[in-house]
Amino acid sequence: QKEVEQNSGPLSVPEGAIASLNCTYSDRGSQSFFWYRQYSGKSPELIMSIYSNGDKEDGRFTAQLNKASQYVSLLIRDSQPSDSATYLCAAPQAAGNKLTFGGGTRVLVKP
Protein backbone atom coordinates (compact mmCIF):
# COMPACT_ATOMS: atom_id res chain seq x y z
CA GLN A 1 0.00 0.00 0.00
CA LYS A 2 1.34 3.40 -0.98
CA GLU A 3 1.80 5.80 1.93
CA VAL A 4 0.09 8.75 0.24
CA GLU A 5 -2.37 8.05 -2.55
CA GLN A 6 -4.04 10.29 -5.08
CA ASN A 7 -6.10 9.70 -8.17
CA SER A 8 -3.80 10.42 -11.09
CA GLY A 9 -6.56 11.98 -13.20
CA PRO A 10 -6.77 13.87 -15.40
CA LEU A 11 -9.55 15.71 -13.61
CA SER A 12 -11.27 17.80 -16.21
CA VAL A 13 -13.38 20.73 -15.00
CA PRO A 14 -15.04 23.59 -16.88
CA GLU A 15 -13.85 27.11 -16.19
CA GLY A 16 -15.64 28.60 -13.18
CA ALA A 17 -16.48 25.24 -11.62
CA ILE A 18 -15.10 23.70 -8.43
CA ALA A 19 -12.26 21.21 -8.72
CA SER A 20 -12.18 18.66 -5.91
CA LEU A 21 -8.98 16.69 -5.27
CA ASN A 22 -8.62 13.89 -2.73
CA CYS A 23 -5.66 12.35 -0.98
CA THR A 24 -5.49 9.47 1.49
CA TYR A 25 -2.57 8.57 3.73
CA SER A 26 -1.63 5.49 5.71
CA ASP A 27 0.52 6.89 8.54
CA ARG A 28 -1.89 7.70 11.39
CA GLY A 29 0.87 9.64 13.12
CA SER A 30 1.18 12.24 10.35
CA GLN A 31 0.38 15.64 11.79
CA SER A 32 0.85 18.06 8.93
CA PHE A 33 -0.18 17.98 5.31
CA PHE A 34 0.80 20.00 2.29
CA TRP A 35 -0.58 20.64 -1.15
CA TYR A 36 1.83 21.54 -3.92
CA ARG A 37 1.06 22.69 -7.46
CA GLN A 38 3.43 21.72 -10.26
CA TYR A 39 3.12 23.19 -13.71
CA SER A 40 4.56 21.18 -16.56
CA GLY A 41 8.32 21.63 -16.69
CA LYS A 42 8.40 23.56 -13.43
CA SER A 43 9.15 22.79 -9.79
CA PRO A 44 6.55 22.01 -7.10
CA GLU A 45 5.18 25.13 -5.43
CA LEU A 46 3.57 25.07 -1.99
CA ILE A 47 -0.02 26.33 -2.09
CA MET A 48 -1.55 25.09 1.19
CA SER A 49 -0.54 23.68 4.56
CA ILE A 50 -3.01 22.19 7.02
CA TYR A 51 -2.29 20.88 10.50
CA SER A 52 -5.64 20.37 12.25
CA ASN A 53 -8.98 18.80 11.42
CA GLY A 54 -11.45 20.91 9.54
CA ASP A 55 -11.23 23.42 6.74
CA LYS A 56 -8.60 26.00 5.91
CA GLU A 57 -9.29 28.60 3.26
CA ASP A 58 -6.82 30.71 1.31
CA GLY A 59 -8.25 32.66 -1.58
CA ARG A 60 -9.87 30.25 -4.01
CA PHE A 61 -8.28 27.25 -2.30
CA THR A 62 -9.75 25.29 0.60
CA ALA A 63 -7.94 22.40 2.23
CA GLN A 64 -9.94 19.92 4.31
CA LEU A 65 -8.41 17.48 6.77
CA ASN A 66 -10.06 14.49 8.44
CA LYS A 67 -7.53 12.62 10.55
CA ALA A 68 -10.00 9.96 11.69
CA SER A 69 -10.63 8.96 8.07
CA GLN A 70 -7.05 9.70 7.02
CA TYR A 71 -7.85 11.89 4.10
CA VAL A 72 -7.07 15.40 3.06
CA SER A 73 -8.71 17.20 0.17
CA LEU A 74 -8.22 20.37 -1.82
CA LEU A 75 -11.02 22.40 -3.37
CA ILE A 76 -10.33 24.95 -6.06
CA ARG A 77 -13.25 27.34 -6.47
CA ASP A 78 -13.94 29.33 -9.65
CA SER A 79 -11.37 27.22 -11.52
CA GLN A 80 -9.32 29.07 -14.10
CA PRO A 81 -7.32 27.73 -17.07
CA SER A 82 -4.21 28.87 -15.17
CA ASP A 83 -5.08 26.28 -12.49
CA SER A 84 -4.30 23.52 -14.98
CA ALA A 85 -1.39 21.69 -13.37
CA THR A 86 -0.52 18.62 -11.34
CA TYR A 87 -1.39 18.86 -7.65
CA LEU A 88 0.74 16.90 -5.20
CA CYS A 89 -0.34 15.92 -1.71
CA ALA A 90 2.46 15.40 0.85
CA ALA A 91 2.71 14.31 4.48
CA PRO A 92 5.74 13.93 6.78
CA GLN A 93 6.12 10.48 8.30
CA ALA A 94 5.49 10.41 12.03
CA ALA A 95 8.73 8.48 12.54
CA GLY A 96 11.69 9.10 10.33
CA ASN A 97 12.56 12.18 8.41
CA LYS A 98 10.72 11.76 5.12
CA LEU A 99 8.09 13.91 3.51
CA THR A 100 6.10 11.44 1.43
CA PHE A 101 4.48 12.65 -1.78
CA GLY A 102 1.50 11.20 -3.55
CA GLY A 103 1.71 10.57 -7.27
CA GLY A 104 -0.18 13.77 -8.05
CA THR A 105 -3.53 14.56 -9.69
CA ARG A 106 -3.46 16.25 -13.05
CA VAL A 107 -6.12 18.96 -13.35
CA LEU A 108 -7.31 20.35 -16.68
CA VAL A 109 -9.51 23.45 -16.62
CA LYS A 110 -11.27 23.96 -19.93
CA PRO A 111 -12.40 27.43 -21.02
Added chain:
Amino acid sequence: DTAVSQTPKYLVTQMGNDKSIKCEQNLGHDTMYWYKQDSKKFLKIMFSYNNKELIINETVPNRFSPKSPDKAHLNLHINSLELGDSAVYFCASSQDRLQPQHFGDGTRLSIL
Protein backbone atom coordinates in the same frame (compact mmCIF):
# COMPACT_ATOMS: atom_id res chain seq x y z
CA ASP B 1 16.26 36.72 -4.72
CA THR B 2 16.03 33.04 -5.48
CA ALA B 3 15.38 31.05 -2.29
CA VAL B 4 16.64 27.67 -3.49
CA SER B 5 18.90 27.75 -6.51
CA GLN B 6 20.44 24.83 -8.30
CA THR B 7 22.87 24.66 -11.19
CA PRO B 8 22.95 23.74 -13.94
CA LYS B 9 19.34 23.87 -15.19
CA TYR B 10 20.12 21.46 -18.01
CA LEU B 11 22.75 18.77 -18.21
CA VAL B 12 23.24 16.72 -21.36
CA THR B 13 26.03 14.20 -21.23
CA GLN B 14 27.09 10.78 -22.38
CA MET B 15 26.81 7.48 -20.60
CA GLY B 16 29.74 6.73 -18.34
CA ASN B 17 30.57 10.36 -17.55
CA ASP B 18 30.70 11.88 -14.05
CA LYS B 19 28.72 15.02 -13.30
CA SER B 20 27.77 17.25 -10.37
CA ILE B 21 24.73 19.35 -9.52
CA LYS B 22 24.97 22.16 -7.01
CA CYS B 23 22.31 23.55 -4.70
CA GLU B 24 22.24 26.56 -2.43
CA GLN B 25 19.48 27.97 -0.23
CA ASN B 26 19.32 31.41 1.38
CA LEU B 27 16.28 30.72 3.58
CA GLY B 28 18.30 29.87 6.67
CA HIS B 29 16.83 26.36 6.70
CA ASP B 30 18.52 23.52 8.53
CA THR B 31 17.43 20.67 6.26
CA MET B 32 18.08 20.09 2.57
CA TYR B 33 16.96 17.35 0.20
CA TRP B 34 17.56 15.81 -3.19
CA TYR B 35 14.62 14.37 -5.13
CA LYS B 36 14.41 12.55 -8.43
CA GLN B 37 11.37 12.98 -10.67
CA ASP B 38 11.22 10.52 -13.53
CA SER B 39 9.19 10.55 -16.73
CA LYS B 40 6.12 9.33 -14.83
CA LYS B 41 6.38 12.45 -12.67
CA PHE B 42 6.67 10.58 -9.38
CA LEU B 43 8.74 12.60 -6.89
CA LYS B 44 11.09 10.34 -4.99
CA ILE B 45 13.36 11.32 -2.09
CA MET B 46 17.01 10.40 -2.51
CA PHE B 47 18.92 12.10 0.30
CA SER B 48 18.43 14.55 3.12
CA TYR B 49 20.90 16.46 5.25
CA ASN B 50 20.19 18.25 8.50
CA ASN B 51 22.85 20.76 9.45
CA LYS B 52 25.45 18.95 7.31
CA GLU B 53 24.54 15.53 8.72
CA LEU B 54 23.08 12.84 6.46
CA ILE B 55 19.66 11.81 7.81
CA ILE B 56 17.98 10.16 4.83
CA ASN B 57 19.73 7.83 2.44
CA GLU B 58 17.14 6.00 0.37
CA THR B 59 17.82 3.02 -1.83
CA VAL B 60 19.96 4.84 -4.33
CA PRO B 61 22.91 3.40 -6.28
CA ASN B 62 26.20 4.28 -4.63
CA ARG B 63 27.16 6.05 -7.85
CA PHE B 64 25.22 8.93 -6.32
CA SER B 65 27.08 10.77 -3.58
CA PRO B 66 25.74 13.84 -1.82
CA LYS B 67 27.95 16.33 -0.05
CA SER B 68 27.00 19.18 2.26
CA PRO B 69 29.89 21.58 2.95
CA ASP B 70 27.61 23.72 5.12
CA LYS B 71 23.91 23.83 5.91
CA ALA B 72 23.18 26.23 3.05
CA HIS B 73 24.68 23.98 0.38
CA LEU B 74 23.95 20.45 -0.78
CA ASN B 75 25.65 19.07 -3.87
CA LEU B 76 25.05 15.84 -5.73
CA HIS B 77 27.80 14.00 -7.57
CA ILE B 78 26.95 11.18 -9.95
CA ASN B 79 29.57 8.73 -11.22
CA SER B 80 29.37 6.52 -14.30
CA LEU B 81 26.10 7.94 -15.55
CA GLU B 82 23.57 5.47 -16.97
CA LEU B 83 20.60 5.91 -19.30
CA GLY B 84 18.22 5.32 -16.38
CA ASP B 85 19.61 8.35 -14.59
CA SER B 86 17.80 10.62 -17.04
CA ALA B 87 15.30 12.58 -14.96
CA VAL B 88 14.72 15.93 -13.33
CA TYR B 89 16.58 16.33 -10.04
CA PHE B 90 15.14 18.75 -7.53
CA CYS B 91 16.83 20.26 -4.53
CA ALA B 92 14.63 21.41 -1.65
CA SER B 93 14.98 22.84 1.84
CA SER B 94 12.88 23.19 4.97
CA GLN B 95 13.33 24.42 8.52
CA ASP B 96 12.76 20.89 9.80
CA ARG B 97 11.11 17.70 8.62
CA LEU B 98 7.64 18.80 9.75
CA GLN B 99 7.70 22.10 7.87
CA PRO B 100 6.90 22.50 4.17
CA GLN B 101 9.72 22.19 1.71
CA HIS B 102 10.75 24.81 -0.82
CA PHE B 103 12.03 23.56 -4.14
CA GLY B 104 14.64 24.72 -6.57
CA ASP B 105 13.86 24.97 -10.28
CA GLY B 106 15.26 21.53 -11.01
CA THR B 107 18.09 20.15 -13.13
CA ARG B 108 17.04 18.23 -16.21
CA LEU B 109 19.60 15.50 -16.78
CA SER B 110 19.64 13.79 -20.16
CA ILE B 111 21.97 10.89 -20.86
CA LEU B 112 22.84 10.21 -24.49
